[in-house]
Amino acid sequence: MPLPRVSASLSQEAALPSMVRARPFGWFLIITGAIGWLASATLVLERIHLYNNPDAKVSCDFNSWISCGDVMKTPEAAILGFPNPFIGVAAFVILITTGVVLLAGATLSRWYWVSLQVGITAGFALVCWFWFTAVYTLAILCPYCMIVWAVMIPLLVWITLRNLQHGVFRAPAALTKFLTDWAWIIVGLIYVAVIASIFFKFMYAIFGA
Numbered sequence: 001m002p003l004p005r006v007s008a009s010l011s012q013e014a015a016l017p018s019m020v021r022a023r024p025f026g027w028f029l030i031i032t033g034a035i036g037w038l039a040s041a042t043l044v045l046e047r048i049h050l051y052n053n054p055d056a057k058v059s060c061d062f063n064s065w066i067s068c069g070d071v072m073k074t075p076e077a078a079i080l081g082f083p084n085p086f087i088g089v090a091a092f093v094i095l096i097t098t099g100v101v102l103l104a105g106a107t108l109s110r111w112y113w114v115s116l117q118v119g120i121t122a123g124f125a126l127v128c129w130f131w132f133t134a135v136y137t138l139a140i141l142c143p144y145c146m147i148v149w150a151v152m153i154p155l156l157v158w159i160t161l162r163n164l165q166h167g168v169f170r171a172p173a174a175l176t177k178f179l180t181d182w183a184w185i186i187v188g189l190i191y192v193a194v195i196a197s198i199f200f201k202f203m204y205a206i207f208g209a
Contacts, residue, residue, distance in 0.1 A: 017180050020162040022102045028158060029099030032151045033092045039147035040088030046144075047072050047083045060143045065202055068142040076133050084130070088148055091123055095155070113168045117159060124156040131194065135201050149194065154187045 018024055046058040050072055060068040071077055077084055098116065101108065127149050134141055161183055163169050164176045179186070 016165055019158065019183070020165045020180070022105070025158070025162055026099040026102030029095045029102070029155075032155055033095035033099060036088060036148050036151040036155075037092035037096065039144045039151075040085045040092060043068065043072075043085035043142075043144045044083065044089060047085065062143075065139060066141045066143065068144055070140050071134065071138060071142040071145065074138060076130075076138065085144075087123075087126075091119065094119070110168055113163050113166070117163055117168070120152075120156050120159050124152050127152045131197075135197055139201070141198065141202070150191070153190050153194075157183055157187050157190075 013021055019028070042059075046060070046068060049056055049058060050069060054073075056069075058069045058072075060066070061070070064070075072083070080087070094116075098108070130145060131149055134145065161176070161180050164171050165180065
């Protein structure tokens with residue numbers, strides 16, 4: 001009796017867009033999670049370096065408007081009372097672990113995917129706040145922070161689409177198909193919007209005007 005269910009499951013998996021199937025999606029979570037974790041972990045190490053020597057320059061201090069060190073010294077860099085990168089170190093481990101579990105062939109419950117959706121949405125909202133604060137309030141960019149921004153954008157889009165495609169959340173089939181077909185375009189447009197906001201805010205510093 002289990003065999004028909006297995007066959008049906010494999011058939012359903014094959015009918016899904018390749019990106020939201022277990023193995024490709026698992027690799028996607030591992031790769032993006034690893035990039036985000038490395039950026040966050042580097043920021044943690046740099047923050048520890050500044051604790052030991054507040055006057056030191058860190059590896060991503062380039063000038064007055066591209067400086068992780070200057071950002072780290074602001075209250076906005078520790079909104080929960082500890083350095084923000086610790087949030088990323090913990091969160092990206094969860095994403096990497098989820099990817100490994102998917103590659104191992106495990107099936108995760110609906111409650112887990114709902115929780116992951118809530119977590120990634122909250123994380124993206126936090127990243128949007130970091131972006132707005134860095135660009136328009138502090139007027140200082142942190143390269144490692146921007147790497148985290150860069151991975152969070154496709155993570156939000158594709159985790160949301162994965163959940164729609166697998167029925168974790170309900171949406172009209174036509175809408176789900178449209179969003180899936182245009183997913184990378186959506187990601188690209190968000191990238192363009194972020195880059196444009198940085199360019200127009202810092203254009204005088206960039207061109208020395």
